[in-house]
Ligand SMILES: Nc1ncnc2c1ncn2[C@@H]1O[C@H](COP(=O)(O)OP(=O)(O)OP(=O)(O)O)[C@@H](O)[C@H]1O
C-alpha cells in the first residue's frame with residue numbers, strides 16, 4: 075500500500091492537488107481512497123460531491139471520506155474518555171470545562187491516524203491520499219505517536235501490574251480514581267496502535283509527504299520550516315508541488331510584474347528543495363471544482379509522469395546529531411561543484427553556497443542560537459558543526 079500526505083500553508087491548494095492526484099491514481103487502475111483530516115473539510119466541496127464519515131465512491135477505483143472525529147472518538151475512545159472526565163472532575167477545576175479537558179491536543183489528528191491504520195491493515199486500497207489541515211497541525215499530527223506516549227506516561231505513571239496491588243491503598247492517598255484494568259487495557263491498545271502507525275508513517279517505501287507551495291515568499295518560508303521538521307522526525311518528503319504558476323501565454327501587462335515575482339520565487343523554491351523533484355500546476359482561469367477541472371489539474375501537474383503515486387525520492391536530506399556539546403547538521407547537497415564553500419547563517423536562516431550552486435535552509439530551533447564551528451563535504455553530504463552560542 076502507498077500512503078501520501080499533502081501538506082502546506084492555508085489556501086495553497088492542498089485539497090485540490092490531493093483530489094487531482096486521487097483521480098490520476100484511480101485512472102491508472104489503483105484503488106484509491108482520499109481522506110480529509112482537516113476539521114474544516116473542503117474535499118467534498120472541491121469534488122462537488124457530498125461526502126460523509128464513511129468512504130463514498132466517486133468514480134471507478136476512487137473513494138473519498140471526511141473524518142468525523144467526534145464519531146470516531148466515541149467509537150474508539152469511549153472508556154478512556156470517560157475515565158479522563160472522571161479524573162478531572164474529581165479534582166476541582168473551575169475555570170476549564172470538562173469537554174475541553176478531555177480533548178487531548180491533536181485528538182482529531184490522532185483519530186485520523188488510527189483510521190489510516192485500520193485501512194492499512196484491511197489492505198482494501200492500493201493508495202491512501204491524505205488531505206491535511208494547514209502545516210502546523212500536520213506536523214503535530216505526525217509527531218503525535220511520540221508525543222502521546224510521553225503524555226500518557228505522565229498521566230498514567232503507575233504501570234498496570236502494580237496497579238492491582240496499589241489500588242486499595244493509592245486511591246485514598248492520591249485522592250483520584252485510578253484507572254481500572256479495562257481502561258488500562260484499552261489505553262495500552264491505543265498506544266500499541268500508535269506505535270504501529272508511527273512505523274508505517276516512517277517507512278519510506280510506504281509513506282511520503284508532499285509539500286504544496288505557491289510562488290510567494292511567506293508560503294515558501296513556511297514550507298522550508300516544515301521541510302526541516304519533517305526531516306528531523308524522519309518522515310520522507312518525496313516531492314514539492316508548486317501551485318498557481320501564471321502560465322507563459324498570459325501576456326496581459328497587469329500580470330507581467332507578477333510573472334517576474336513568480337520567476338524569482340520559483341528559483342527560491344528550487345534552491346530550497348533540490349534535489350527533490352518539483353511539480354508545477356498553473357493558475358487556472360477558474361476555481362478547481364468538480365471532477366473535470368481536477369482531472370485537468372492532475373493532467374498538467376503530472377504531465378510526462380506515468381505514475382503520480384510512486385515514491386519520487388527517498389533520501390533523508392537533513393539531520394542533526396549531537397556530539398558532546400556540539401551538533402552536527404548533515405545536509406544532503408549533491409552539488410556538482412564543491413569549491414569555494416560559503417555558509418551564511420543568520421537566525422534560523424542558513425544559506426549554503428558552493429561554486430555556482432546555492433541552498434536555502436531553515437534551521438531547526440536547536441541550532442539557531444549556536445555558531446558554526448566548521449564544515450566539510452563527505453561525498454554528497456555537507457556536515458556542519460554547530461556549537462557555543464552567539465551573542466545575539
Ligand atoms: N491552480 C489553481 N487555479 C485556480 N484556482 C485554484 C488553483 N488551486 C486552487 N485553487 C482554488 O483556490 C482555493 C483554495 O484551494 P484549496 O482548497 O485546494 O486549498 P487548501 O490548501 O486545501 O486550503 P485550506 O488550507 O483552506 O484547506 C479553492 O477555491 C480552489 O478551487
Ligand SMILES: [Mg+2]
Nearest residue numbers: 088089112116
Ligand atoms: Mg484544504
